Amino acid sequence: VKLLKMEANQITLDSLEKGTDNPAFISLGEERQHEELDGPHGEERRGEGKERPSSCCRKVLQPAAKAKRFCRTHAKVLKMVAMGLLGVAYLCYFIAACWLNVQRAFALIIMSAVVVVFVCWSLLKKSCGAKVLLVLSPVWKCFQKSWPWLKWLVWLALLGGLVAWLALDTAKNPEQLISLAGFCFLVLFLFIFSKHHSKVSWRAVFWGLGLEFLFGLFVLRTSPGIQAFKWLGDQIQYFLSYTTAGSSFVFGNQLIEEVFAFQTLPIVVFFSCVMSILYYLGVMQWLIVKISWLLQVSMGTTPTETLSVAGNIFVGQTEAPLLIRPYLGDMTRSEIHAVMTGGFSTIAGSVMGAYISFGVSA
Numbered sequence: 001v002k003l004l005k006m007e008a009n010q011i012t013l014d015s016l017e018k019g020t021d022n023p024a025f026i027s028l029g030e031e032r033q034h035e036e037l038d039g040p041h042g043e044e045r046r047g048e049g050k051e052r053p054s055s056c057c058r059k060v061l062q063p064a065a066k067a068k069r070f071c072r073t074h075a076k077v078l079k080m081v082a083m084g085l086l087g088v089a090y091l092c093y094f095i096a097a098c099w100l101n102v103q104r105a106f107a108l109i110i111m112s113a114v115v116v117v118f119v120c121w122s123l124l125k126k127s128c129g130a131k132v133l134l135v136l137s138p139v140w141k142c143f144q145k146s147w148p149w150l151k152w153l154v155w156l157a158l159l160g161g162l163v164a165w166l167a168l169d170t171a172k173n174p175e176q177l178i179s180l181a182g183f184c185f186l187v188l189f190l191f192i193f194s195k196h197h198s199k200v201s202w203r204a205v206f207w208g209l210g211l212e213f214l215f216g217l218f219v220l221r222t223s224p225g226i227q228a229f230k231w232l233g234d235q236i237q238y239f240l241s242y243t244t245a246g247s248s249f250v251f252g253n254q255l256i257e258e259v260f261a262f263q264t265l266p267i268v269v270f271f272s273c274v275m276s277i278l279y280y281l282g283v284m285q286w287l288i289v290k291i292s293w294l295l296q297v298s299m300g301t302t303p304t305e306t307l308s309v310a311g312n313i314f315v316g317q318t319e320a321p322l323l324i325r326p327y328l329g330d331m332t333r334s335e336i337h338a339v340m341t342g343g344f345s346t347i348a349g350s351v352m353g354a355y356i357s358f359g360v361s362a
Contacts, residue, residue, distance in 0.1 A: 107235050118290070158210075183209075207299040237356060243270045268351070275314060284314060288323070305335045309342035316351070317343030 071078060094112060097105040143150075170176045187205065194200060218225040247256050247266040255262045278284045291310040296303060304324045311320040321328065321339055328336075347355075 106231075201300065204299045204301055211298065240267055240270075240356060243267045246270070288314070301338070302335055304331055305338040305342075308339045312342045312346040312348075314348075316348030317346075319348075 094105075094108065097108055166177070166180070187209075191197065191200060219229050220226070243266050244256065247262060251262050275284065288307060288310045291313070292303065292306040295301060295310060296306045299306075304327045308320050308324050311323045320343060324331075324339075331339075
C-alpha cells in the first residue's frame, strides 16, 4: 500500500506541463477539503471554486488594463490636456491675484513675464532657429574676419570712455580713486606671483571686472537700479517674514524675541527647504544653467566651473560643487581653484537670510 501511495505522489513532467497541482505537495488540511468536496455538494463547490478566481480577477483587472491602454494610445493628447488645464488654472490665479492686490502681485507679474520670455525664445529657437542662422551666417563670417582688428577698437573705446567717466566723476572727490588703485594693484600682484604668466586668461579677468563695474554702476548710480534692488530686498524680507510666523507657532513669541538661536536657525532651515523643493521641481537647475550660459559666453570660462560659480549664488560652498560632482575628477587645477574661489567669495542664500534677520539691508 505504501509503495502505491509513493508512486501516486511522484512528480511527473506530464502534470507540470498541463499545469495541474502535484499531489506530493498537498497538505493534510487540503486532503480534508478534498474529502469534503467528495460529498453531495462537492461538485457545486468545485465549480464555484474554479469560476470565482478567474472571473473575479478578470473583472478587477479589466478596467485597469483598459485605462492603461487608453493612456498609452492617447499619451500626447492627455499631456496637452493636462498642460492646458494647468495653464488655465494658473491664468485664473494670476488674474485673481492682480485683481485683489496689484502691488502685492507685482513679483508674480515679473516672474511670469520672465518665464514667458524664455518660453517664447525656446519656441522660436526650435521653429526658426535654423533659418535665422542661415540668414545671419554671411554676417557672422564677415564679423569673424574683421574681429581681429575690430576688437582693439572696441577695447580702446571702452578704455577711453572709462577714463573720461572716472575723470569727470572723481573730479570733486579724488579719494574715490584709492579703491580703484587698490583693485589694479591686487590684479598686478596676482599676475606677478602666477605660476604660468603666459596662460592667464585676460578675457575672463577684464570681462569679470567690467561686468562687476557695470553691475555696481547700475545698482548704485541709476534710479532704476536703486528702485529695482530696493524692491527686490523688500520682497526677500517679506518672503523671510513667513519664518517668523512659523517659528512663533512652534516655539512661541517669547523664545523668538529673546533667544538668538530661535531667530536665526529657522531662517536657515526654511530657506534650505525652499531651495530643496525648487531643486526637486527643476526650477533651480534651469535658472543656474541660464546664468552659467551667460557667464560662459561673456567670460569664456569652462562649463563646469561656470556652473559651480553660478550655483554659489543660491546654495553654499559645500552644495555648489555637488552640481558638477561627476566632472570633478577630470577638472584641471585651474578649474578647481576657480570653484574654490567662487565658494569662498560668496555666501549661501540661507546665510544671507540670516544676515537680513540681523537688520542688514537686503
